Amino acid sequence: MSSINSINSIEELLKLVAIACAAASAAILVWYLVRRPPLGRVTKVLLLLGLGLLPVLVALTGNIAGYEFTLSREFCGSCHVMGPYIRDVADPKSQSLAAIHSRNHKFGDQSCYTCHADYEMFGAITTKLTGLKHLYYYVTEYAGTGPDGEGGPPIKLYKRQDLEKGKLTQEAFNKRMNGVCGQCHSTYAATWVEKHGAFADDVRSNAQICIDCHNEIHPTALSRRPGAQKAAAEEKK
Amino acid sequence: MRHEHVKKLVFVSAIATLLALALMAASILSPKPILLVLAMSVGQGIGTLSLALYLLAIVLDLQGGGVGDNALEAAREAGSGAKPPAAT
Numbered sequence: 001m002s003s004i005n006s007i008n009s010i011e012e013l014l015k016l017v018a019i020a021c022a023a024a025s026a027a028i029l030v031w032y033l034v035r036r037p038p039l040g041r042v043t044k045v046l047l048l049l050g051l052g053l054l055p056v057l058v059a060l061t062g063n064i065a066g067y068e069f070t071l072s073r074e075f076c077g078s079c080h081v082m083g084p085y086i087r088d089v090a091d092p093k094s095q096s097l098a099a100i101h102s103r104n105h106k107f108g109d110q111s112c113y114t115c116h117a118d119y120e121m122f123g124a125i126t127t128k129l130t131g132l133k134h135l136y137y138y139v140t141e142y143a144g145t146g147p148d149g150e151g152g153p154p155i156k157l158y159k160r161q162d163l164e165k166g167k168l169t170q171e172a173f174n175k176r177m178n179g180v181c182g183q184c185h186s187t188y189a190a191t192w193v194e195k196h197g198a199f200a201d202d203v204r205s206n207a208q209i210c211i212d213c214h215n216e217i218h219p220t221a222l223s224r225r226p227g228a229q230k231a232a233a234e235e236k237k
Numbered sequence: 238m239r240h241e242h243v244k245k246l247v248f249v250s251a252i253a254t255l256l257a258l259a260l261m262a263a264s265i266l267s268p269k270p271i272l273l274v275l276a277m278s279v280g281q282g283i284g285t286l287s288l289a290l291y292l293l294a295i296v297l298d299l300q301g302g303g304v305g306d307n308a309l310e311a312a313r314e315a316g317s318g319a320k321p322p323a324a325t
Contacts, residue, residue, distance in 0.1 A: 015265050018261070018262075018265050019262060019265060019266070022258045022261065022262045022265075025254070025258055026255060026258055029251045029254055029255050029258075030255075032247075032251055033248070033251055033252070039243065039244070039247065039298065044295065047247065047251070047291065048291070050251075050254070051250055051251065051254050051287060051288055051291045052288050052291065055254055055257065055258060055261075055284045055287075055288070056284075056288075058258060058261050058262070059261060059280075059281050059284060062261050062264065062265050062276065063277060065265060066264060066265070066268060066273050066276070066277060069268045069273075070273065075268065075270070078269055078270060079270065131270075132274065135270050135271065135274060138270070139271070
């Protein structure tokens with residue numbers, strides 16, 4: 001009963017179902033491998049459960065739980081390269097944009113995904129594909145780097161590299177950047193209008209992006225530490 | 238002979254499924270990026286392949302008259318002249 005009470009989310013419930021199905025499936029398969037009974041009807045049906053139905057359930061529930069977990073800050077922070085970012089957003093005294101937003105109880109646990117995911121129709125898919133690319137770079141370029149990724153290539157600013165490579169136009173880049181903030185900030189709240197009156201139309205038309213002014217997003221990031229700019233410039237030469 | 242093939246297929250299928258389950262369970266218990274990707278690609282690939290092997294084994298088994306009828310199978314292997322049931 002206490003273990004049922006300790007399930008606090010759908011993700012935890014799905015994990016429990018997946019593990020239970022995996023255990024049941026493994027029990028059937030081990031029984032078959034140890035006893036080697038003749039392939040009668042009962043054995044066939046049991047094997048169909050152990051080889052088909054239960055593993056499919058494990059895969060389905062495991063996939064959903066896995067995808068859910070990939071949205072979490074904990075998941076993003078599991079790569080050591082992200083250490084400085086994660087420590088900053090978890091610091092209750094930090095005034096960086098990322099830290100302030102990560103303290104929001106509505107989405108703070110998923111703050112990386114909330115701000116960095118593509119938000120178009122296939123945004124979830126393109127974000128996961130980008131994540132696979134990140135994993136590739138992690139394995140090939142950052143695996144042997146220092147505790148916070150020191151010694152690895154500098155981390156490019158979000159979407160800025162696409163703009164620099166010409167994959168995104170300036171207009172599309174601005175729209176994406178403001179689109180992230182616009183998920184919550186409508187630009188029509190009275191306090192916002194009061195503070196941003198002079199730029200309101202420019203921001204709404206994406207002629208100006210929010211982070212032009214609110215640019216202390218990840219101040220402890222590797223690329224923004226003292227000396228990092230110089231090192232990046234030397235690397236370019 | 239076909240019966241031996243069926244048994245081997247089921248054996249391989251069971252071992253492969255255990256491997257796939259281990260990968261998927263590991264990714265659930267310890268959700269690290271590499272484990273998750275392995276479970277969702279290699280793990281599920283092996284799982285699908287093993288299910289296909291099992292279904293193939295069942296089809297082969299049914300084509301051979303069904304090894305579920307153990308007495309008949311034993312009689313056939315012993316060459317006692319017992320005939321499989323006529324197809325309906």
